[in-house]
Amino acid sequence: MDGNTDNKEKEIKALLKGKKIRPSIIRVKVLKYLLDNRNHPTADRLFSALENDIPTLSRTSIYNTLKTFLDEGVVSEITIEDGNSRYDAFTGKHGHFICEKCGGVSDFDVKCATCAPESLNGYKINQEHVYLRGLCPNCIKSGGDGNEKNFRKKRCKKSS
Amino acid sequence: MDGNTDNKEKEIKALLKGKKIRPSIIRVKVLKYLLDNRNHPTADRLFSALENDIPTLSRTSIYNTLKTFLDEGVVSEITIEDGNSRYDAFTGKHGHFICEKCGGVSDFDVKCATCAPESLNGYKINQEHVYLRGLCPNCIKSGGDGNEKNFRKKRCKKSS
DNA sequence: TCCAATTTTGTAATAATTACAATTTTGTAA
DNA sequence: TTACAAAATTGTAATTATTACAAAATTGGA
Numbered sequence: 001m002d003g004n005t006d007n008k009e010k011e012i013k014a015l016l017k018g019k020k021i022r023p024s025i026i027r028v029k030v031l032k033y034l035l036d037n038r039n040h041p042t043a044d045r046l047f048s049a050l051e052n053d054i055p056t057l058s059r060t061s062i063y064n065t066l067k068t069f070l071d072e073g074v075v076s077e078i079t080i081e082d083g084n085s086r087y088d089a090f091t092g093k094h095g096h097f098i099c100e101k102c103g104g105v106s107d108f109d110v111k112c113a114t115c116a117p118e119s120l121n122g123y124k125i126n127q128e129h130v131y132l133r134g135l136c137p138n139c140i141k142s143g144g145d146g147n148e149k150n151f152r153k154k155r156c157k158k159s160s
Numbered sequence: 161m162d163g164n165t166d167n168k169e170k171e172i173k174a175l176l177k178g179k180k181i182r183p184s185i186i187r188v189k190v191l192k193y194l195l196d197n198r199n200h201p202t203a204d205r206l207f208s209a210l211e212n213d214i215p216t217l218s219r220t221s222i223y224n225t226l227k228t229f230l231d232e233g234v235v236s237e238i239t240i241e242d243g244n245s246r247y248d249a250f251t252g253k254h255g256h257f258i259c260e261k262c263g264g265v266s267d268f269d270v271k272c273a274t275c276a277p278e279s280l281n282g283y284k285i286n287q288e289h290v291y292l293r294g295l296c297p298n299c300i301k302s303g304g305d306g307n308e309k310n311f312r313k314k315r316c317k318k319s320s
Numbered sequence: 321t322c323c324a325a326t327t328t329t330g331t332a333a334t335a336a337t338t339a340c341a342a343t344t345t346t347g348t349a350a
Numbered sequence: 351t352t353a354c355a356a357a358a359t360t361g362t363a364a365t366t367a368t369t370a371c372a373a374a375a376t377t378g379g380a
Binding site: 321322323324325326328329331332333334335336337338341342343344345346347348349350 | 362367370
């Protein structure tokens, strides 16, 4: 544990306290993972990533933590793929791309400040999500013609 | 069955044939429902809507039909809410708004032609989805202050 | 009519998420 | 420190949307 790590943990704790969330070990580690690894993990991936570090960890705790974070706006939920919610702790405006072949999700900068038109002015908008689906450069190279019709989400079997 | 209905069915059959999909009764009725009711139904809602009309209908057939339609681009899947895919047969560009209180989904016209930036030019984009979350005018009127923190998707218990 | 291909159906399996009660941990006041 | 209430964590069981699969029914063409 070097000084940098120490500093980062302090920042994370401060961030949580600012949102009136008690910075328990699990919460700090989940948020740290999300900030260190911008890979939009599912709940299960978070569990797998942290279970070595926190031997008594349960999946329910991951779900509880994420629910707390969602309620307080610490993270946002990415539903680009049905049946596999992913989580993102980065608050700057950005969109999400999913490759229909490899399933990888990446960020991109959206061109427009907002897509919401004036016609929605009776509404209160809390969140805006832009999702793109397609093929990433790697998968294009490795043979996809870009017209695969049979891509469907595959439920990700739990890894452990 | 008036002449209009007849005409519409003929159009739907032609549309399916154009996509090399045999226009079975179930397929025609599912697509007709989606075109007549722009309410972004879930698979289960489609089943409920059609089971009286097609007494032997099974949920699997709804899923099969939707998969066929998705593969051929007849419908698109809306994943604005995790765990409840919705389906849309309208192909014109539009976004989807979900009310965090009543769960209703509605269309809106997106302001921008595309949100994808030039930085994605090594990618092949097949679909673009814009999702907004918030409160609809009705729910604002009926008391929401617009800051409800505890909205979470509720799995929709099957209706029958 | 007959047959092969396609569609439909019912049942069982899968897997993400939630409900809930029991246990553990934490913060604080005495 | 000790005691206690509140909060957090855990494990198990339940829920539910979706998929897998094989059997049955239907369809279209020879």
